[in-house]
Amino acid sequence: MPEPRAPDHLVIQKVMKKYGSGEPALKSVSLNVRKGEFLALLGPSGCGKTTLLKIIAGLEKATQGQMALAGEGLDAIPTYRRDIGIVFQSYALFPHMTVDANIRFGLDMRGIKGDEADRRVAEALDLVKLDGLSARMPNALSGGQQQRVALARALVIRPKLLLLDEPLSNLDAVLRKSVRVDIRELHERIGLTTVMVTHDQEEAMSMADRVAVMANGYVLQHDTPEVIYEHPASAFVATFVGNPPAILLPVEKTARGYGIGGTAFAPSRSLAAAIDRQNGKPVLLGLRSDRLSFADESGPLTITGEVHSSEYIGGSWLVHVALGEHRIAVPTRARPPAFGKAAHIRIDEAEPLLFDPVTGAKVALP
Secondary structure: OOOOOOOEEEEEEEEEEOOOOOOOOEEEEEEEEEOOOEEEEEOOOOOOHHHHHHHHHOOOOOOEEEEEEOOEEOOOOOHHHOOEEEEOOOOOOOOOOOHHHHHHHHHHHOOOOHHHHHHHHHHHHHHOOOOOOOOOOHHHOOHHHHHHHHHHHHHOOOOOEEEEEOOOOOOOHHHHHHHHHHHHHHHHHHOOOEEEEEOOHHHHHHHOOEEEEEEOOEEEEEEOHHHHHHOOOEHHHHHHOOOOOOEEEEEEEEOOEEEEOOEEEEOOHHHHHHHHOOOOOOEEEEEOHHHEEEEOOOOOOEEEEEEEEEEEOOOOEEEEEEEOOEEEEEEEOOOOOOOOOEEEEEEOOOOOEEEOOOOOEEOOOO
């Protein structure tokens, strides 16, 4: 975690990237990364996050915009002089070289040899917990060990910035969680400014100090994981971030009050006022499963639906409730209601999320 008032280390200003005559891959992206901070660029495939990483590394050239690292403009500096360490999705290890030679490669390119190189390699191996494996070939290592070699190779040059391009995507689910913790702990120990690209919101939220959520070449929100989860800036961010992600349900004012998919809904006073201000237009109510529970009867901030199925997930149940054509999942530790039974669902938060169904913009409560 960076110091609260740490200076900006990487500054990206109005960067745009266009290939040919098509839609720009990046559309005026501006970001700042503080010294010692771990930033995750999070978004679906094609959102522009990998393009941005390549531009930072110097592997691609921006069509417009400027960047600076540690106060020095990057735009005219070639890739090999940017003092940036990169871990690629494929690890890109040299298969004919030992672990030691792979890690030492960047030092050789910089003319660092002898005792200084030996000391740095030993230090890097210790950092990534690979002591005793320096003589092995890459094909004799597990996926997690290969990933650590790639990290050590990036760290041994003591870069000003570390870039991680989907670093865990080639690992199985169990190993991915273990290595995720290792990378975060390594970051805490050395405090190296890091930018990671990922499409996995769980990785971004658990590893990063701040997250930049991207879509269609834009940064939609750039903040701490907590703020992005609790206060998403748009419907897209709400549904992309969270496990499970937020459920969006259209709420309408009816002759008898308010409803969702033909089922009754009893909003709070402030929520009702926000819906009323839409002048009859529908509004999207954003709900997260961890804020839902069953109630004995209808009341403020409750929705009435019908139980369709349930699944036991170890220590608790996840009950799937139909609200007309819509479905929501409600967690409970008690035995769930039977199929076909009416269920009153309470929203356990003071200010639920509301979004405009056309623009996806957040609708403020009064």
